[in-house]
């Protein structure tokens with residue numbers, strides 16, 4: 104899979120994609136993330152990509168010209184399954200969206216900044232709008248990294264154990280059960296006996312029971 108991220112502050116993203124599981128996915132040839140500097144597509148001699156909002160008011164707006172130029176340039180090489188804009192008024196990102204997007208081949212993710220982007224980009228170029236929650240960040244870079252991470256870790260071969268992602272929270276509408284590691288006894292704080300039993304069925308039953316209990320307590324909405 105390939106994800107092209109368009110940003111006017113691309114350095115914010117470099118370190119994230121050069122480390123962690125995303126780097127491993129890249130090194131293994133399973134996922135490629137290419138970050139594009141929107142300023143490279145500016146016709147302005149100062150590489151400016153924003154301008155004042157028509158009608159006045161505080162805050163600059165990312166203009167349609169460099170964004171259109173960048174998206175069209177990328178589209179001249181490949182077809183994209185989705186052109187995503189990260190925005191607080193988009194659909195709130197959920198695991199089921201990550202599952203679906205992990206099965207696509209090519210994605211563009213556009214990061215906004217300042218007051219946002221010219222509405223005409225949203226109307227004519229964007230195919231999907233995603234929010235990572237009901238709060239406002241300064242730019243779309245962290246949201247783009249969040250979405251990319253959630254997608255890429257689902258690609259077969261990226262995690263050491265391919266079944267790991269399937270037992271995470273939100274798959275099957277359940278939260279994950281508690282996990283423990285050594286020592287089995289820390290100053291009298293012990294680990295549930297069943298996990299030390301080596302009895303696979305009993306362990307799986309206990310985990311399912313714990314998942315259901317935790318979901319009922321913390322996120323009953325998921326069980327509806």
Ligand SMILES: C[S@@+](CC[C@H](N)C(=O)[O-])C[C@H]1O[C@@H](n2cnc3c(N)ncnc32)[C@H](O)[C@@H]1O
Pocket residue numbers: 188189190191192213214215216217218219220233234235236237238239240241242243244246
């Ligand atoms: C300061 S915000 C603009 C907020 C916009 N004026 C509004 O009120 O909806 C700048 C950029 O950060 C990104 N952003 C901020 N919060 C976000 C969120 N919760 N989810 C996704 N993207 C977000 C978007 O790309 C947005 O264009």
